[in-house]
Amino acid sequence: MDPLTAKAVIGLSIAAVVLVSTAFLGDQVVSRQARKDRVNVIYWEKWTGAEGQEMRKVVDAFNKSQDRVFVSYLSISGVDTKTMLATAGGNPPDVAGIWDNQLYEFSDAHALTDLTQLAHNAGLNSSYYIKGYWDVLNYRDHLWALPSTPASIALHVRPDLVPSEVATPETFPKTIEGLDALVDKISKKKPNGDLVMAGFLPSNPGWWNWSWGMYFGGKLVDGDRLTLDSPENIRAFKWIGSYAKRFGSKEVQNFQSGFGAFATPQDPFMEGKVATEINGTWKGNYIRVYHPELKWFAVPFPYPANRPDLEGHTQLAQDVLTIPRGAKHIKEAFEFIRFVQRQDVMEGLCSGHGKNSPLEKVSDRFFTTNVNKYIRLFDRLARSPKAFGPPQIGILPQLQNEISVAFQEVSTEQKTPEQALHDAQVRVTAQWQTYKSQVLDR
């Protein structure tokens, strides 16, 4: 072999060795926390910061509680997409912490392990959980996840920014019409029309645009039928449009573009740019961290005056623990999930997050020690028969995107509520038909 060819062969051999070693050692690197004497369960979770620390405490407690299984906790961004891709690649984590509204798409895609039998054997059933939360976890008669932390949604109010006669949970307006009148009274504008403080904005924080129809008694899915343009949803979107008219759509856009990010001291509610804000149980925890001296209270979101039957409605949201399909240690992974469901463990975790518990039984200590001073309200809302979760449909991401587009079209006065919802209905119906033929009927 001539010297040049020999050099090339040596170079390529070294490159090949590095490549192969990397591939083999990659698994070891991922399992840095792993214990060789135990079954290693890989757990991917979305949380970082204080919420991540609380979950890490639970993981540590589990690892100390027995000597057979060791859970390696890994905080990662984009946990949903990464879990899906890792599952497709045949190397998923054993436990993945995703969001409840992803369960249906993941389940239809065969990305999750059915937990029905495992939960049944462990004595975890509907009577153990608050009904609304349990229902969300069950799809097509199978259980796909168990909760890590849940939440309910309520209206958060700054008493210093509303008149004293409505500055308590008892005296705050109960109806949407009452809220609107209050907003007209307290919102502040500059002489040129620029907003200085808004009493309320449906577009803030803008995370649940799909759920507004439900606050007016509507549904997005009725059996097999999509009902985005139902009278209740149109009414909700007319109400959303009334805020664009009330403040001016461009003025609202300008005003909101100056809002700081959530989970920062520049949060618009904490800064006093909005007097009220619809948000989840976790909001109190962030106020405690970033603006501890801030005075606030929470009330159920108001209902339409002609629909008193909707009083006490709320939206339910959950962070959930799943076992991706193809996980290597299903039994051990479920052992950890079962540990999280223990009343004392769950209460400790939820308390640390400032959230309510998903369990039917809650200790008095949980209420007295929870960092959220309105935790009893959030617990009561979660148990309300008017509580609703995300629509159980596999095209939920598309549905939410289309509703958001309709929301923006109405907020920017590009379309009437009827037109925007009709267009969204047409688009989603076409997507639903394709989904049924390509995913469900396969």
Place this chain on the structure above:
Amino acid sequence: MSKRDARVGLLFASPWILGFLIFLTYPLIASLIYSFTNFSILRPPKLIGLQNYNELFHDEVFYKSLSNTLLYVAGAVPLSTVVAIALALLLNTKVKGMSVYRTMFFLPTLVPMVALGTLFSWVFNGDFGLLNEAFHKVNDSRAMDLISSARSILLQAPYHKISVPPPNWMGDPAWTKWTLILISIWGCGQAMVIYLAGLQDVPVSLYEAAELDGAKLWAKTMKVTLPMISPVILFNVVMAIIGSLQIFAVPYVMFPGGAPARSTYFYASYLYDNAFQYQRMGYASAMGWVLFVITLSLTLIALKLSEKHVHYESN
């Protein structure tokens, strides 16, 4: 070339050849096959013929994202080309410390796209962004008072303070695409360097001949400089078209979900959503191939249109 040379050459090139085959050729062929399948990543692909393409051509969001993208290309390519040529012309002059200026104008292209998106979110913020702050300063300036006074005197109309309302760059659907088109200027340093290299290749004798004929700066630029760098312009324009058709990172960071009302929802974003959010790999693959055909067509059109205007030295 001897057999030995060929063997050694291939051996040295083999990492690239392997990379090309594994990471480019295979995905290319696979995506073409997947484009004719129903493929949700987690289940094996199932052949469905032309269904994905058929659905694509009846998909309203596909047309929306395509029109957004083509509008962006139509705005960003000419603007960044003009700015890059202008900068290259300026940086081709003999001024002290020119290498420092050249570096300064090239540096912005090194900023990662995500950082760029975050940075411009602050610059274009409607309420307290740097750009609108400048608008406010101009509106409050003495110059605007003088203009307003002059207007009222000239028109013999009552005094009315003139002010230019700052646009809501990121919240108003009428402005959002223009915001991104303006941002595209930020990355023109790469093209500028190529233009600069082209400019330095223009023979000095041509300028001297033009000067003898009495040509001034404008005439020299239009009749000598631009024709001489026309192949470079063509190359940069084609590359800019290809790059602009694939715009993704900056709008993804600045305008999540293509907000407001899909005014910034581009082709690549819709492709990404189909692939990774809706798990429709087959549909996304079909989108990829349609984008390839569009890119190829635009490139061929650019080449055809340029035939009469591009001057090659070999001609």
